[in-house]
Amino acid sequence: MIKLTNVSKRYPSGNLALDNVSLDIDKGEFVFIVGSSGAGKSTLMRLLLREETPTSGRVIVNGRNVGEMKRRDIPYFRRTLGVVFQDFRLIPTMNVYDNVAFALRATNVSNKDIRQRVPYILNLVGLQGKARSMPEQISGGEQQRVALARALVNNPDLILADEPTGNIDPELSYEIVELLTEINKVGTTIVMVTHEHELVAQFDHRIIQIEKGRLVADTGKIGGHNGRK
Structure with a gap:
């Protein structure tokens, strides 16, 4: 690899x-x-x-x-690849759901697949209740989990x-x-x-x-x- x-x-x-x-x-x-x-x-x-x-x-x-x-x-x-950085690199104007979905939209994944995939990944990283939260509303550890979810969502x-x-x-x-x-x-x-x-x-x-x-x-x-x- x-x-x-x-x-x-x-x-x-x-x-x-x-x-x-x-x-x-x-x-x-x-x-x-x-x-x-x-x-x-x-x-x-x-x-x-x-x-x-x-x-x-x-x-x-x-x-x-x-x-x-x-x-x-x-x-x-x-x-x-899935990439996770030290400084999270979340988009501050997007909520948790859209930060993760952004990685899929960039690769032209259908809205139907996005609606299925993003909640699954958020649940996987323990953020199922934070989908509508903005980055500044969650802790540093939660922000890193969002970054990890974004890295995982394309199933690399x-x-x-x-x-x-x-x-x-x-x-x-x-x-x-x-x-x-x-x-x-x-x-x-x-x-x-x-x-x-x-x-x-x-x-x-x-x-x-x-x-x-x-x-x-x-x-x-x-x-x-x-x-x-």
Whole structure:
């Protein structure tokens, strides 16, 4: 599902953000990518999203070589992914229902399918009573659940979560990762970038550590959906 082969990324400033990184993430795995600030985690996520291209090496996501992807193909590629950001990125003028439905409307899904799919996903993330609430009317943890619902609503095979617990308290952070774990159990691949080592330690998932642009540790794949069973 994800394959990096000898990937390096050097920015015009001269900063070497990733240095000869190789890794494989199989379908159905749950993988934490950890490291200190500036380690290269965000650069790796930008490569997976095709916001950046590698200076050298190959990045394959969902069978696509992102470095060779034409600009016109990028929006269609991103629609195959579910993406969750640290800052939620909800549309403040839309209620919870419409924030989630927006992801479907962007791909021309019928109104009938939207009316079926959105309530189902909101129920899945525990927000069935918040559909008509505006973003400013709900808590930070609930806003992150809306962001997760939006990532899930297109039923992606792969979810990329970039510091999804960075703006919520530790108890809610645990709940978000628990929810991602439940989603992973049905076969969805989860890649979560985080610097919260204490949170990661509470779950039995594969851990990849990056420091100074290099992959320095990998707990490996032992089978099962989350790679550690």
